Amino acid sequence: MKVLLKFILLSLLFTYSTYAQEKDIYAKYGIEVETLQPGLEVGDIAPDFTGVDQDGNTFTLSEAIKEGPVVVNFFRGSWCPSCYKHLKSIRDSLDYIYATGAKIIMVSPEEKESLDAFAKKKNFTFPMISDVDMSIMNNYKVTFEVTEKYQKKIKTFLFTDIAANNAIHQASLPVPATYIIGKDQKIIAKQYNPQYSVRMSPTAIVQALTSE
Template structure:
């Protein structure tokens, strides 16, 4: 009976993520330049940040996602230690600007959150996927409602919740990319 349960679980998991493209940027690739305005109205440019820091780049779906909130809370709790180790933090989301401000207020976040205006950052890093019944078969209706509330009108795109670390030369030195939205990179591993 256990074997049947395990097989069924694997098949459901494979079906859930089968439509999300697993092609993404890899270690050693050039990191696309990131530009935008964060929730504090600061202009962010990765070229400038890389002069003095490595960048931890995190893509999240929205503050409607409990896994995202937990991940960002852990990030904020460890922000000082990460900064001391020479990391600048940039978080990217398709959420509207007002929702990024809500996230900041709700979580007490002090790191930069960029609203990906035209999904260009997500597309450049190859983490964007269209939310449809094939890519999100189990929660399509609920996810569609959240996108209508949190993303700009007619934007039914989400990122795979990925983490990239970019070194000072502009190369990707670490990638965590997992279509399973519940699996995130634990930033505390960088502190060991």
Template sequence: MKRAVFAFAIVAALFTSCKTEKEKTTEEETVVTEEEMAMTDEKPDYAGFGMDEADLPEGLNVGDTAPNITMTTDDNKKMKLADLYAEQPVVVIFYRAYWCPACEKHLSEFAEKAKDIEAKGVKLVAITPETYDNVDKTKKGTGANFTIISDTDGEIMKAFDVDYKVTESYQAMIGDKLNASVAETNATGKAVLPVPATYIIDTNGKIVYRQFNPDYKQRASVQEILDNVPASN
């Protein structure tokens, strides 16, 4: 009888030990998962990008209809976005200005691959708040030979909901580090910038791809765009 009781006690001890170890492992796994979730949910450094959290743009989404906008070219001609996508899919890229090193690098990559994109029957259009005089600086600095539109009144950025007022501290930083004035660079004379977003619009006027990130260093790659361009009619 004593042997039976002793054996039962050993089994019970082993069971309790295994259970305790399992609970410990589960708790550790829970902690790791919560840490990973915290990292995943970490919000962008809006202040570091010159954005006021009280008025953040959200951008248009996949499935939305492209806004009915009219663009003014550098030779003062009017061009409707709808007329462009009626003939072929359109890739719309927003960039900040010639003074932005990340924009210059990004547009330089597109300049090298623009023919590959347009060879798929796609129209490539870059939109910026800077004046056309400053667009010329961008073209010279990047070699861009595709269409670049100055958003002379800021309405294009508003229509795509990518525009935001630049904080004074960020304007000061641009002045100190890049020797440029956001407001004086822009056609509107206002310190407004776009989130450097990218949209692909199909021939029905629907947005089929979106890259939207307040972090101006994160952009859609040429390959991502090539992978998401729809077939033209």
């Protein structure tokens, strides 16, 4: 009995210690760890969604996958340097992605007007849609609430109020995740990392698409 109690106590201490370390790490990235959603897994059915892109075209996942796989990428907003760097790398590699027969779509909580302007200014021709009520982010389980400290940091250094910048006017962001979805609407590959500088590269996207 004593051995069992000791084991339980040690397990609880380990869990608490791991959680504390995790909280410290995630706080660096502006994440209220208690609100962090875990993401979907490979093999899960990708939730359907519809949105209007910067050119006024309607995109519906279930329709798009009839023609081939779809890459769904979540990003934080036009204010995010890491997001711009990643989007630019994808823009510069679009021919390779499209050569696999896949489509790619970007999803952000940013309000539509500023997102549309960003797409046109940076010549992003892939569809970009505003998740106006965060329903797409929540269905894909990539949402988290932003710490007050990080909100202040973004205001100070990037001159952006995260809540005001979002369509829903709430200080929530997505983990910059990428899901590759097959014609059966199942997730065939993913990249999910709360450390926002870690993204799925164009090379990794192409490799995932061509390995099927």
